[in-house]
Amino acid sequence: MRRDRVAEDIYTFSSDIYAQVTAGIILTSEGTIVIDTLPFPHETREMLSFIKQHSKGPIRYVINTHSHSDHTNGNYLFPEAEIIAHRLCRETLLQWGEQSLAEAKRDNPALAEVEIRLPDIVFEHDMFIHLGNRSLYLTPLPGHTQDSIGVMVEGDRILFAGDAVLPVPYIVWGDLDATAQSLRTVRALKPESVVQGHGVLLLKGELADEIESSLRYLQIIHDKVQKLVQEGAPESALAKIDIESCGKSRVPLDGLVQYLHQENLLALYSQLKQKEKPAKKAKR
Ligand SMILES: [Zn+2]
Structure with a gap:
């Protein structure tokens, strides 16, 4: 403690x-x-x-x-x-x-x-x-x-x-x-x-940068996952999106952040896939 x-x-x-x-x-x-x-x-x-x-x-x-x-x-x-x-x-x-x-x-x-x-x-x-x-x-x-x-x-x-x-x-x-x-x-x-x-x-003194980097992170993971979903890529493709490419370090919380990051990607992937379904139907 x-x-x-x-x-x-x-x-x-x-x-x-x-x-x-x-x-x-x-x-x-x-x-x-x-x-x-x-x-x-x-x-x-x-x-x-x-x-x-x-x-x-x-x-x-x-x-x-x-x-x-x-x-x-x-x-x-x-x-x-x-x-x-x-x-x-x-x-x-x-x-x-x-x-x-x-x-x-x-x-x-x-x-x-x-x-x-x-x-x-x-x-x-x-x-x-x-x-x-x-x-x-x-x-x-x-x-x-x-x-x-x-x-x-x-x-x-x-x-x-x-x-x-x-x-x-x-x-x-x-x-x-x-x-x-x-x-x-x-x-x-x-x-x-x-x-x-x-x-x-x-x-x-750290707060502005920290919040900016978290806002940027959310935007980047959204865009990257959305692109994969639009391309019809499988869930396994998420593993290639590493945390550093989204502007965050892999070090904090003794490295646990990498796990949080991968979980974020999985959750977003299934959310965005859900959203995509009705759009495809509408095209027919
Ligand atoms: Zn909590």
Whole structure:
């Protein structure tokens, strides 16, 4: 586990077991706000013991940036806190949470004790939280998933972006255009730094280039995959589109980005093929 101090009383915790997934805490004069949890119980418990040492009051809120289990698995370890998320996050966990947790437990015994804990407070558009000396602004950032949100810490202007900002955008569960739109929203929010759902903290000076390269990446993969679909190329042709030819490095997240990239291509390929079918019929 890696712990970083991002600003006074704001810390992030990154898993060194699973995809550098990152959670955060904000210590206020009236208690603590947690932003996402970590995949494995012993990782979330490490956060908890740090909070217990440093908190100036109870843990009041746990905010989920989206429903994916690597961010929500630890919800149940905060019984005293209220869980806050987008309405669709609660709906997704309600519909799929138990089933996907059961599957994950089969693969990974370390998850045996995990329980689904649903969000208590949900919102649809924007939300503000004022606690002690801190104010947070919560806003939808759909694309990676429909239920994704960002959390802006006012004052320091630190944005917890969840998986809306990643070293390589990941659109397998979501939507390419919405992902691009949310990256523009992040840019318009003018954060001083961005905590990505996975990977390193982005500082203000890096942010513009990083967002530009992700927007370019989305455009390039769209164009390349569309060309293959139009040529009638088989799915296996996707393997030739390497991540560097789409303007991204293969290094971040210990190389996991290459896997995310190939999954993106596969998802896009099947989406664009679906779209093509009615067009062909219309020609006849
Ligand atoms: Zn995710």
